[in-house]
Amino acid sequence: MISEKVLKAVTAGKIWSFHGGIHPEMHKETTSGCLIEELEIPNILIVPIRQTSLSAGEIIVREGDRVLKGQPLTKIFAKGQIPVHAPTSGTVKSIGFYTACHPSGLKDQAVVIIPDGEDEWLEHKGCSNFTDLSPEELADHVTEAGIAGMGGAGFPAGYKLKSAIGKTEILIINGCECEPYLTADDALMREKSDEITDGIRIIQHILKPKLTIMAIEANKPEAAEAMRKSIQKAQAHIEVRVLPVRYPTGAARPLIYTLTGIEVGYDSRSNDFGVSMHNVASTYAIKRAVIDGEPCVERVVTVTGGNFCKNGNYVLKNGTLLKHLINKVGLKNNKAVHIIIGGPMMGFSAPSMDTPLIKTSGCVIAPDAKELPMAGDYLNCIKCGRCQEVCPSRLVPYMLLSHSRAENIEGLKNCNFKDCIQCGCCTYVCSSGIPLVMEFRKVLAKIKKMKDEEKSKRKSQELIAFRTERTEREKAERQARIEAIKQKTLSSETTESKPQTSDLKNEQQAKAVALAKAKAKAMQQVNAGEKQNLDPAVSADDPAARAKAIALAKAKTRQQADAVEKQNQEKQNQDPAVSADDPVARAKAIALAKAKARMQQADAGEKQNQEKQNQDPAVSAEDPVARAKAIALAKAKARMQQADAGEKQNQEKQNQDPAVSAEDPVARAKAIALAKAKARMQQNKELDK
Amino acid sequence: MHRGASTQLIMFMVLVALLPAVIVHVISFGWGLVWNLFFCTIWASLLEAAVYKLRRRSPVAGLRDLSLQVTVWLYCLAIPPYLSLWMTLLGITFAVLLVKHAFGGLGQNTFNPAMAGFIFLLISVPSAMGGWVVPSTRNLEIYNPEYSLQMLLMDHSDIKKQMIIDTNNETLKKIKETDGATYATPLNNFRELFDYRGVVRYIDRDTSEISIESHGTAILATAYIAGGLFLIATGFINFIQPLFFILSVYLTGLIINMIGLKYGFNTVNNWEHLFIGSTMAGAFFIITDPVSSPTTAKGKALSAAIIGFFTVIIRTFGSYPDAIAFAALLGNSFNPVINKMLKPKRFGAGGRKA
């Protein structure tokens, strides 16, 4: 926590100067005077469900659904996830994998929405009296509104707030916007200063800091003035601090150092020091989420660069495609279009014009030939040391460079590579025009890939080990069981016999019981409704299988008798066949059904010679394999049913039991598949709910 | 988007700044340097292109950074203007292939290739390294392009003989009388030539007239200074290294002088240290080579001071002339240590977890 002395110095307005930094040409003039404009609703929106570097929630809409603006498209299950909301009203056209807003151009899951142009809001209710809510509630509310840190890093704001509750002494609102070209935050502060002030007050209520500083770089005097006025009007305790212009003052760590003199290394978090920081745009989004109840579905984006016809700050809906923006704004030169998403220093080249803009993309630049960064080949590093002079993290970038090229991970570690904030200062000053940051990103991607591979390798190894262990165990268990049974059979004549025993009588009895059960089941199924019976037929795409299934259904209908019992579990029993998308599972399910049908056919009457019944399925089945299966299944079932004969069993248990007790490996495999299919189906069902 | 000067530009400016020295050199010693530059450039470029080809990099891109040119120029300015061509080319081959590229190309080499090439020659063909003529304006006439070329194609013993024959200059005759055989660099024999005021002692000279004959090395040094100051003024090199180097040379010279007076060994006047040999070339062009010097300001200062110190020590006690080259290589070898020692403090380590 912060000592009194430091707090005093900070309050007194002391400004620390971080190492390095650069003074690039700002290029802000073209957009800094622009008012925030709305852009026409596009005719298609592709909303990636993953908008932060953390995992995404689960999609809860279906193709064809009509969604309203602000309606959640995903639901969060784990910490760190944030939901995405429909940016406007319209229809969900499809759900699938589309180009993500990422330099790699990889595809990621996204929801495609065709807007209907009405922009109709989902009914929502704000809460102007946010002080009535507890900090935790408010933080959760921010999470539910899907607010990602809008400064670029994209850490979910809600979690950031929650983790800082009770730990924050200094709250920093980051309005530096130190990167060239960007003026979106500037525009927000000038036009929405009241809202931002409200947003800050909400954060203050959540975090209860001793001191709140709003940091604005000196090149935005109007923004600072507007903020000051609003703060005064609201009588909020917020200090506006104007900082000297230098890139990257607005990056988290340099800014914390500038304002407090605290250096947050890569192995610690600002919370540990009692400092918490939020971006202006996030603050604005928080205000809208809490007071207006509107989730984060759009943001202000600076659209600039010599190649755009009309530069400005536009409100863009989450998921707006680059090409829509280009169409609306217009390009001067349509050949060899190069678009940068994010700032010129920290951003990346858009992989395609179908790239959607997301919550963290605050700037789109279409540079003209003049502005385009030095292209292509670069010279050798001459160790001029300039990169080292400007690195705000006090790294030695040319060392990192040579380690990155050599993929020397150990060396990178020794050079504190993790402290690199990828600010791009080194690239900017490099005498040899070496794209250092690009090299860093490359090696980072490689490290990540290596880690992932290692992880999956470990996982599969674990899985294999687990499987072998299980097989071993089962084998041993089975062996033990067989032994036990043998012993028992030898010693006494009990009804506790198993099919493995040579006691024919017992076996027959067991089968009889099983048959009775099966019959009862069949009747119930019929009673439960035609639909259920027909389901397997509907889902099977194999005509033969379908024909059989129909035949089975018919057979069942024919056998229809006055069944009395009603069990809901029956449905479950039949369902695997319905929902199983795995052909093997389906085939098995059909085989099972067939076996059952055959048995039931044989058992058309109420009372029949048990011997005959037992034989019949085998006799009538024309396919030897199917016959074998049928026998195995019947046996398995018989065994189970015998175990809890006369009781109303839990069908699930029955279905799982074969796995344990069946001695025939094929049958076991089938049973497992069946159980799996069922489990999957149940999951699906839950999801549907 | 504005960036700092490119490597190419830096190297180009270094070449521009070397021009005055090249001109003075040619005026004082004749056309030998021009031929050396010509042949070395072609040869070294071919070598480097071959290396880049082998490393599957575009030779054009590799040569574009002009660093090879700088190496060639510094090398040619360091070696005697009249040296058998094969030796000259051998030296530059060593510099390019072994010193520069065996260490992984520009930026990876620890040692300054130009100096390493020079020292390679000094060690392998020491007797030939005396192929200096005494500076004179007449050299330009005597060693005209045609004649210089002829000289370079000779064997080095012939070169020596030829130079003696050529010397009809009064001053040179005088030297011949005192030191008949050797026409070494003025500094090489400063012990013998200590009284030869025209070459070495310039500072308390009694003549007010300044000429190449009387102030040869000093004028060359001035040309280096001019180029160096230009580079500093335009921001292409940092003043730290020249400053600390010159200070170090001067102070070490002062101390050595005092000790020398007490114990009675010959030393060079501390002021003279600054103007003899290639002190100034070293200060502004050799030790400032970014590749072979530390990257931090502190490191640069430290390394420059070390090189200055060794320069004077080697001059006083060593057996080789042109101590700068040795001192520079010695200093270079400290770079990894210096870079490690002065590695910036990790971000966050200074953070106060209060």
Ligand code: SF4
């Ligand atoms: S990108 Fe990394 S290494 Fe380069 S200046 Fe920024 S922090 Fe330093």
Ligand code: SF4
């Ligand atoms: S700025 Fe470029 S050339 Fe200079 S040391 Fe850094 S990486 Fe090497």
